[in-house]
Amino acid sequence: MNRKIIVFDTTLRDGEQVPGAKLNIHQKIEIAQQLKRLNVDIIEAGFPASSAGDFQAVQEIARSVGDSVSITALARAVQKDIDAVYESVKLAQNPLIHIVLGTSNIHVEKKFNRSKDAVMQMGVDAVKYAKTLLPHVQYSTEDASRSDFEYLWKTIEGVVKAGATMINVPDTVGYAIPEEFGDLIRRLNDRLKNLNDSVILSVHCHNDLGLATANTLSAIKNGAQKIECTINGLGERAGNASLEEVVMALKVRESSYNCYTDINTKELLRTSRLVSHLTGLDVQVNKAITGENAFAHSSGIHQDGLLKDKQVYEIMSPEEVGAESMELILTARSGRHAFKNAVEKMGFDTSDAADFELLFEKFLTLADAKKEVYDHDVFYLVTNHRTLGDGSTHLYELESFQVVSNDLYPTATIKLRKGTESIKGSSVGDGPVDALYSVIKNLVGLEVQLKDYKISSLSRGKEAMGRVNIRIEYEGRIYSGRAMDTDIIKASANAFLNGINAVLLDAANN
Ligand code: KIV
Ligand code: ZN
Numbered sequence: 001m002n003r004k005i006i007v008f009d010t011t012l013r014d015g016e017q018v019p020g021a022k023l024n025i026h027q028k029i030e031i032a033q034q035l036k037r038l039n040v041d042i043i044e045a046g047f048p049a050s051s052a053g054d055f056q057a058v059q060e061i062a063r064s065v066g067d068s069v070s071i072t073a074l075a076r077a078v079q080k081d082i083d084a085v086y087e088s089v090k091l092a093q094n095p096l097i098h099i100v101l102g103t104s105n106i107h108v109e110k111k112f113n114r115s116k117d118a119v120m121q122m123g124v125d126a127v128k129y130a131k132t133l134l135p136h137v138q139y140s141t142e143d144a145s146r147s148d149f150e151y152l153w154k155t156i157e158g159v160v161k162a163g164a165t166m167i168n169v170p171d172t173v174g175y176a177i178p179e180e181f182g183d184l185i186r187r188l189n190d191r192l193k194n195l196n197d198s199v200i201l202s203v204h205c206h207n208d209l210g211l212a213t214a215n216t217l218s219a220i221k222n223g224a225q226k227i228e229c230t231i232n233g234l235g236e237r238a239g240n241a242s243l244e245e246v247v248m249a250l251k252v253r254e255s256s257y258n259c260y261t262d263i264n265t266k267e268l269l270r271t272s273r274l275v276s277h278l279t280g281l282d283v284q285v286n287k288a289i290t291g292e293n294a295f296a297h298s299s300g301i302h303q304d305g306l307l308k309d310k311q312v313y314e315i316m317s318p319e320e321v322g323a324e325s326m327e328l329i330l331t332a333r334s335g336r337h338a339f340k341n342a343v344e345k346m347g348f349d350t351s352d353a354a355d356f357e358l359l360f361e362k363f364l365t366l367a368d369a370k371k372e373v374y375d376h377d378v379f380y381l382v383t384n385h386r387t388l389g390d391g392s393t394h395l396y397e398l399e400s401f402q403v404v405s406n407d408l409y410p411t412a413t414i415k416l417r418k419g420t421e422s423i424k425g426s427s428v429g430d431g432p433v434d435a436l437y438s439v440i441k442n443l444v445g446l447e448v449q450l451k452d453y454k455i456s457s458l459s460r461g462k463e464a465m466g467r468v469n470i471r472i473e474y475e476g477r478i479y480s481g482r483a484m485d486t487d488i489i490k491a492s493a494n495a496f497l498n499g500i501n502a503v504l505l506d507a508a509n510n
Contacts (some may be wrong), residue, residue: 064090174208
């Protein structure tokens with residue numbers, strides 16, 4: 001009989017640790033709602049002890065999507081962190097406390113400077129404390145793949161006896177290789193089943209050697225019941241195991257693994273695009289499952305074979321991961337009904353009539369500028385509209401601009417609005433975008449540094465949109481901003497302002 005694999009998504013915790021991928025609370029909720037549509041079993045919503053903003057985001061996620069998805073958040077093995085997790089997840093139907101503590105010699109010696117027994121006791125005490133708050137507690141043995149096996153087991157035995165209901169075995173530094181990691185999981189699983197067979201064994205793999213998906217699958221073959229992964233493989237350094245890859249490998253090769261997940265695979269592409277759009281981190285074009293070329297066939301031999309039978313070169317259909325071939329093209333004359341239909345088809349809620357009217361006005365402005373509006377455009381329009389804050393923090397908006405490009409004094413003049421205040425100014429620069437960014441910096445008075453500027457074409461059709469992604473540094477932190485427009489200078493200005501607005505929202509939430 002096929003085994004169910006529990007899917008734990010950590011895009012909003014490990015994934016959000018990527019520099020520049022900082023999300024505001026509205027963006028996190030939007031992603032959590034999409035993860036619910038994707039039907040993940042558990043969402044790790046953040047690290048609430050790290051900031052007031054993170055705490056509030058976890059709490060809002062527990063409130064808004066915790067009715068059907070289990071919600072957890074990360075705590076170090078200390079009471080203050082565990083309390084923060086408890087207070088932020090407790091509104092969910094099925095809350096879980098996740099505690100992490102290192103088990104490798106290097107973690108024990110360098111991070112804690114305590115004896116191994118003392119560190120283990122910290123873990124046991126933390127679990128005992130967490131159990132006084134909630135019935136479900138996950139314990140992660142950080143750096144498990146580089147730990148001494150007997151000490152690792154002793155720790156697991158201790159925390160299971162203290163009440164841990166899930167044991168997560170991380171390959172924290174992406175050092176493991178599939179055979180070895182599979183073997184580790186098999187040995188732990190054998191002992192765990194003897195100790196307490198109701199405890200769930202989980203894995204969390206990093207991708208430093210490009211092996212996160214392979215290690216996760218090897219762990220499943222060897223008894224892991226739960227996997228931790230992220231959308232688009234986001235996460236610390238080279239990232240985590242990519243949810244879409246592991247899930248589709250289990251689906252396409254079901255007869256090899258005899259396992260299944262409850263993931264609604266038709267939501268994979270949409271989820272990947274939403275996460276990419278909101279974090280500003282592009283998906284590589286040849287990325288398995290969700291890259292733009294994942295289902296594109298270019299060679300003549302392949303095209304010929306496909307025309308004869310898709311199975312000649314396709315191991316899964318694009319439709320299975322949500323790459324629908326049919327799309328309606330909207331125009332300014334499409335009307336409310338058609339627009340509403342397109343928005344709902346993407347899984348967005350339109351029940352708030354006043355909010356839908358605002359969205360429809362934005363659609364009309366876009367349709368006037370762009371003439372033909374594609375699914376892509378609707379998707380970005382809705383996500384931008386929904387994730388720019390609740391109005392409690394005044395953000396900068398571009399009122400008007402003029403940029404003169406020449407080889408002597410490229411000049412930008414702009415007018416910005418923030419709440420009821422309107423400000424304007426001009427600046428010269430090394431080029432038009434430099435002039436634009438220099439006047440914006442002067443007007444907002446923030447010492448931000450531009451780290452990265454990227455422009456690409458976003459959608460198809462005659463009036464293709466320019467998308468600008470920027471990364472700025474402010475007080476040692478990286479923020480990203482992005483914007484789209486048929487006018488690339490306007491997109492450049494708005495992307496920079498969105499980066500600055502991210503700084504303001506972060507300051508307001510912390
Ligand atoms: O990589 C890691 O070890 C982690 C733990 C918190 C599970 O992210
Ligand atoms: Zn991790």
